[in-house]
Amino acid sequence: MRPAALIRRMPGYAQVFRARHGSRPRFECPVCGYRGPFMDVTGFAGVRRHAECPQCGALERHRLQSLVLQRILAERDTAGLKALHFAPEKFLRRRLAARFGRYETADIEMRGVDHIADIRRLPFADASYDFVFASHVLEHVAEDRQAVAEIRRVLRAGGIAVLPVPVVCERTIEYAAPNPHEAGHVRAPGRDYFDRYRERFARVEVWSSEQFPEKYQLYAWEDRSVWPTAECPQRPPMAGERHADFVPVCYA
Ligand SMILES: [Zn+2]
Numbered sequence: 001m002r003p004a005a006l007i008r009r010m011p012g013y014a015q016v017f018r019a020r021h022g023s024r025p026r027f028e029c030p031v032c033g034y035r036g037p038f039m040d041v042t043g044f045a046g047v048r049r050h051a052e053c054p055q056c057g058a059l060e061r062h063r064l065q066s067l068v069l070q071r072i073l074a075e076r077d078t079a080g081l082k083a084l085h086f087a088p089e090k091f092l093r094r095r096l097a098a099r100f101g102r103y104e105t106a107d108i109e110m111r112g113v114d115h116i117a118d119i120r121r122l123p124f125a126d127a128s129y130d131f132v133f134a135s136h137v138l139e140h141v142a143e144d145r146q147a148v149a150e151i152r153r154v155l156r157a158g159g160i161a162v163l164p165v166p167v168v169c170e171r172t173i174e175y176a177a178p179n180p181h182e183a184g185h186v187r188a189p190g191r192d193y194f195d196r197y198r199e200r201f202a203r204v205e206v207w208s209s210e211q212f213p214e215k216y217q218l219y220a221w222e223d224r225s226v227w228p229t230a231e232c233p234q235r236p237p238m239a240g241e242r243h244a245d246f247v248p249v250c251y252a
Contacts, residue, residue: 016241017049017221020214025050027217030066031091032056038217044182044232049221060209061245062091064218065135065164068207068247072160073099078131084154086119086134100131119147124154132161139165139185140178145196152200152252161250163197165189168224169236181231188235194248201250209244218245 017025027050028035034055041051041059051059058066069092083100085093087107097103106115106122117123119134120143132151138144151161172190179185197204209218224238 025217026215028215029053029056029058030063030070030216031058043220043222045222045224045226047222050217051220056091058091060218060220061135061164061166062089063216064207064209064212064245065092065162065247066095067212067216067218068249069095069162071207072162072249081130082128083131083133084124084129086117086132087137088113089135092133092135096131096133120150122150122154126153127156127159129154130156130159132159132163135162135164136166138163139187139189140183142178142186144187145199148197148200152250155252157252159252161197161201161252162247163250164245164247165193167191167193167246169238173234173236175234179232179234182235194246197248197250201252203251205249205251207247207249209246219243220245 026036027038032053032055034053036054038050039052039054040047040049042048053063078099079101081100082102083096083104085096085103085105087110088105093105104115105113106117107113108116108118115123119137119141132155134151138147141147148163151163155161166189168188169190170192172193173188175186175188177186194204194206212218220243221241222243223241224243227235227237229235
């Protein structure tokens, strides 16, 4: 590991980062317990700094989601509850499976899941789950309001849905077609996106990177002033190099 190499030269960036973390940044991964430098990764906007845990591979969003799950489930007796994990990522799979009495996975095409299912038409009875987790799924679904209605339908009263999407601008922009340069995203979700969940759920609580210690490194450190590009003509530019992530928790 070469901590010095993790700080790339970019106007303003190094100074901002050093002021917060010093010249030899060390972080802590809440998913696997690793302590030390994180790795840069290449994302849609170019290099995203200090993004990945070198031990378990968890990214900023997985670390934030892991911390939020710890908080929201801490006081609950989940042993008798049933969870559905859509598009299950390995980082949270084991944790959720251990936490809930019954744990099932679903995806529209992924191998090895319990249910092959379209999130717009879930093949489950009304009120059949207590918890639904679907991270970075709805930005791939044009009929996302229909999907949110379906998630609400399969939840029991008092159930919880955790539905994060990448927030990459202020106001949500719908694309005319899925963008292959953004892994097939059909929109750029903005800060206002979670209002769509409020149409279906009694209460939506939005957690952010800012609510947890800096040692977990829960921010996307990337230059979003590069937008729009030829590949992503509808993405608006965003100022700054440090972007918070968000985890919406919806209460049925
Ligand atoms: Zn880790």
